[in-house]
Amino acid sequence: MNTITAQDMTYDGVRQRASLTVMVLVNILPLIGVLAFGWDVGALVILYWSENLVIGFYTLLKMLTKSPVGGLGMGLFFSIHYGGFCAVHGLFILSLMLNQDINTTPEPPWPLFLVFVQLLVNVVQQVIAYAPPQWIWVCAALFISHGVSFVMNYLLGGEREKLALNDLMLAPYGRIVVLHIAIIVGGIATQALGEPVAMLVVLVLMKIAFDVKLHLRQHRKFAIKGSTQDSAGDRAKKDPSVSASHAGKPHSRRSIRSRYRSR
Numbered sequence: 001m002n003t004i005t006a007q008d009m010t011y012d013g014v015r016q017r018a019s020l021t022v023m024v025l026v027n028i029l030p031l032i033g034v035l036a037f038g039w040d041v042g043a044l045v046i047l048y049w050s051e052n053l054v055i056g057f058y059t060l061l062k063m064l065t066k067s068p069v070g071g072l073g074m075g076l077f078f079s080i081h082y083g084g085f086c087a088v089h090g091l092f093i094l095s096l097m098l099n100q101d102i103n104t105t106p107e108p109p110w111p112l113f114l115v116f117v118q119l120l121v122n123v124v125q126q127v128i129a130y131a132p133p134q135w136i137w138v139c140a141a142l143f144i145s146h147g148v149s150f151v152m153n154y155l156l157g158g159e160r161e162k163l164a165l166n167d168l169m170l171a172p173y174g175r176i177v178v179l180h181i182a183i184i185v186g187g188i189a190t191q192a193l194g195e196p197v198a199m200l201v202v203l204v205l206m207k208i209a210f211d212v213k214l215h216l217r218q219h220r221k222f223a224i225k226g227s228t229q230d231s232a233g234d235r236a237k238k239d240p241s242v243s244a245s246h247a248g249k250p251h252s253r254r255s256i257r258s259r260y261r262s263r
Contacts, residue, residue, distance in 0.1 A: 062168045097188065
């Protein structure tokens with residue numbers, strides 16, 4: 001009988017540690033922006049918002065590599081829904097935190113649900129206009145960091161075989177809700193205190209800590225999910241009577257009820 005070992009239920013190994021190390025090193029780069037280039041809280045918040053778009057790109061790529069046919073349909077839905085989600089989130093940051101004016105009803109509007117994608121395009125244009133010059137390089141580094149995680153964890157680490165399309169599509173939303181509530185609250189508090197450099201450093205370190213925790217929790221969850229599925233599949237292969245007995249139980253109950261009614 002196969003059992004799930006403690007090692008199966010952990011997220012550990014050379015590839016995993018390499019992915020986590022790259023993520024932490026890249027997330028230290030905003031400190032250089034704060035200390036060397038005078039980044040304000042707005043530059044940090046829009047950088048972290050732009051990371052959501054990077055995550056959305058790799059989520060779509062995961063769905064397409066998992067199932068080119070099924071992933072195409074679900075990927076289209078995800079692109080519209082997640083794009084609209086990020087657009088509203090970015091609009092909130094630009095209007096309430098950075099006091100930027102943005103046209104929420106662009107003309108002419110794109111057809112149907114594509115209007116959410118159009119809103120996202122407008123938000124991205126505003127973000128690029130507001131961002132400091134060095135922002136694009138740090139954003140590119142974040143793109144590379146998530147690319148390393150995609151290769152190490154998803155392609156080489158076996159997550160592609162373990163996860164269903166629904167798991168992939170839903171994964172980014174929890175991160176956005178938890179992490180960006182903390183970032184927005186921390187950003188507002190930093191603004192209220194006059195944006196001292198020490199508070200900006202604390203905001204960057206807080207983001208790193210949340211990122212590490214969410215990264216480990218997500219991939220450990222994926223590891224447990226995959227190990228559970230593998231264990232159940234191995235038991236069914238080794239002992240077909242187990243699956244047959246489970247399959248027969250509902251039938252036997254229905255047979256008993258039918259015989260009881262006939263009496």
